Amino acid sequence: MYPLRRNRRLRTSEAIRSLVRETAITPNDFIAPLFMVEGKNKKEEIASMPNYFRFSLDLLEKEVKELWSLGIKSVLLFVKVPDNLKDNAGTEALNNDGLMQRTIRTVKNAVPEMLVMTDVALDPYSAYGHDGVIAHGKVINDDTTAILAEMGLSHAKAGADILAPSDMMDGRIFEMRSLLEDEGYHETGIMSYSAKYASAFYGPFRDALDSAPVDAENIPKDKKTYQMDPANREEAVKETLMDIEEGADIIMVKPGLCYLDIVRDLRNVVNIPIAVYQVSGEYAMIKAAAEKGWLDHDAVVLEQLTAIKRAGASMIASYFAKDAVKLIS
Ligand code: PBG
Numbered sequence: 420m421y422p423l424r425r426n427r428r429l430r431t432s433e434a435i436r437s438l439v440r441e442t443a444i445t446p447n448d449f450i451a452p453l454f455m456v457e458g459k460n461k462k463e464e465i466a467s468m469p470n471y472f473r474f475s476l477d478l479l480e481k482e483v484k485e486l487w488s489l490g491i492k493s494v495l496l497f498v499k500v501p502d503n504l505k506d507n508a509g510t511e512a513l514n515n516d517g518l519m520q521r522t523i524r525t526v527k528n529a530v531p532e533m534l535v536m537t538d539v540a541l542d543p544y545s546a547y548g549h550d551g552v553i554a555h556g557k558v559i560n561d562d563t564t565a566i567l568a569e570m571g572l573s574h575a576k577a578g579a580d581i582l583a584p585s586d587m588m589d590g591r592i593f594e595m596r597s598l599l600e601d602e603g604y605h606e607t608g609i610m611s612y613s614a615k616y617a618s619a620f621y622g623p624f625r626d627a628l629d630s631a632p633v634d635a636e637n638i639p640k641d642k643k644t645y646q647m648d649p650a651n652r653e654e655a656v657k658e659t660l661m662d663i664e665e666g667a668d669i670i671m672v673k674p675g676l677c678y679l680d681i682v683r684d685l686r687n688v689v690n691i692p693i694a695v696y697q698v699s700g701e702y703a704m705i706k707a708a709a710e711k712g713w714l715d716h717d718a719v720v721l722e723q724l725t726a727i728k729r730a731g732a733s734m735i736a737s738y739f740a741k742d743a744v745k746l747i748s
Contacts (some may be wrong), residue, residue: 434629436446442729444721444747446490449740450694453482455498455522469706471738473499476521480529489744493534495583495736496522498543499628505546507553512544520577527578536610537574539567539595540586548625548632550645552585556637558645560588562658568594571609572602581608581669583603587615587645597665610694611667614655614681617646620674620700627699640666647658656688663691669734674698676723679730688730695732697723702738717746 429439454473456463463476474482486494498518504511511517519537526535541563542550551563563586565622571582582599584591592611599607625631647654659670670689672682673696685693701723709716720739725733737743 423631426562432648442725444728444735444743446744446748447492448724448728448732448735449491449744450493450495450734450736451486451491451740452495452497452736452738453479453522454644455479455496455518457499457501457518465623465627467568467626467703469703469710471618471627471702473627476525479522479525481531483526483529486741487530487533490748491740491744492532493536493581493734494526494645495536495538496526497538497628498522500543502629505544507546509544509552509566510568512541512566513573515573515576517573520573523574523577523579528610534580535578536581536583537579539571539574539582539584541566541570542630543628545630546633547638547643548630549639550590550642553638556639558588558639560590561645563588563601564591564594567591568598571595571607572598572604575599575602575604575607579607581610583610583612583671585612585615587612587642587647590665592665592667594689606666609666610669610671611662612673612696613662613667613670614678614685615646615660615671615673616649616678617641618649618674618677618698618700620677620698623699623703649677652681652684656684659689663689667691669694671696671736673734674701675727675732675735675737676701679726682727682730683731692733694730694734695727695730697727697735697737697739705739707727717742721746 456473458475461476463473465471523535540550547553549558551558609693669692671694672678675695675697705719724743
C-alpha cells in the first residue's frame, strides 16, 4: 500500500527534528562588526540601524567583554573618521595612532584572546567617499593598493590578527600579503572581500560611517567600476580564485541573502573558509518590518542566518550576532 515512505515521520516532534537537522548556528560562527567614533562616553544609535551603535573608545572595553562572555570570539572593526581628517590619499589611514589603531590596541587590552579583524579600505578616510584614490574622474587602482598595503601593515603593527580588505581593487591581496611577509608579519591573516557586489544594501552602513560617495563633478557617483555587477555569477569564482592565489586565508561573499547561490558555487570549488557578510541593509529591512509588526523579528533573524550557513558559509559577519547568540543559548 502506498505510501511506504512518509517524509513527515521525521518531523513529528522537536526531538526527531533536532536529530535530523542538517545545519546549526552556534556562537562560533559569528563575527561582530563594531563601529567606532572619536570622543568620550559616546554610544550613538545609527538612525537607519535601530539598536546598533557607534562607540567611543572608553565604552569599547565593556562591549567587547560582553561579546566575549556571550561566546563571540571575533570582531570586525570600522571607524568613523572626522571630516577634517579626510583627504584623497588616505593619510589618516596610515596614522599609527589613528582611531582604528587605538581601537585595535583597546580591544586587545580588554580581551587579549579576542580575534581582531580590521576593515582595510579608504572610503571612511576619503574626502570623496570612495575606496580608492581619485584622479581625472577615476578610481586609480595601483596607487590605491600601495596605500592599502601600508594601511594593513599599520593595523598589523597595532595588533590586528586578520586584515579584511573590502575595497575590490585588483591585486590588493598580493600587495598586502607581500608587504606583511617582507616586514615579518607572517601570522597576520587576510580575509578578502573577494566577491563583493555593487549593492544598494550598503546604504545604512554609509550612514553609520558617513562614507557615501559625494555628489560632485568628476567624482564617480557609485562604486560600479570596482565592486561587482549583481548580475554576475561566474565572475565571483574568478575573483575569488585570484584572491586565493594572491594569498587570502579566508574569502568572502557580500551581501548575504541575495547572493547565496554564489556562496554555494564557491563552496563547491574552494577549499578555504568562506565568510558571508549579512550587510546593513539586510539588518535594516528586518528591523523595519519587525517594528511595524509585519514580521517576527527573532524567527526571521534565525531563519536568515541558518540559510546563510546552509548555503555554505563557514562564518557570518552580522549585526545580529549578539541577538542570535542570545536566542540560541
Ligand atoms: C566599504 C565597505 C562597505 C561595507 C563594508 N565596507 C560599504 C561600501 O562598499 O560602500 C558595507 C557593510 C554593510 O553594509 O553592512 N569599504
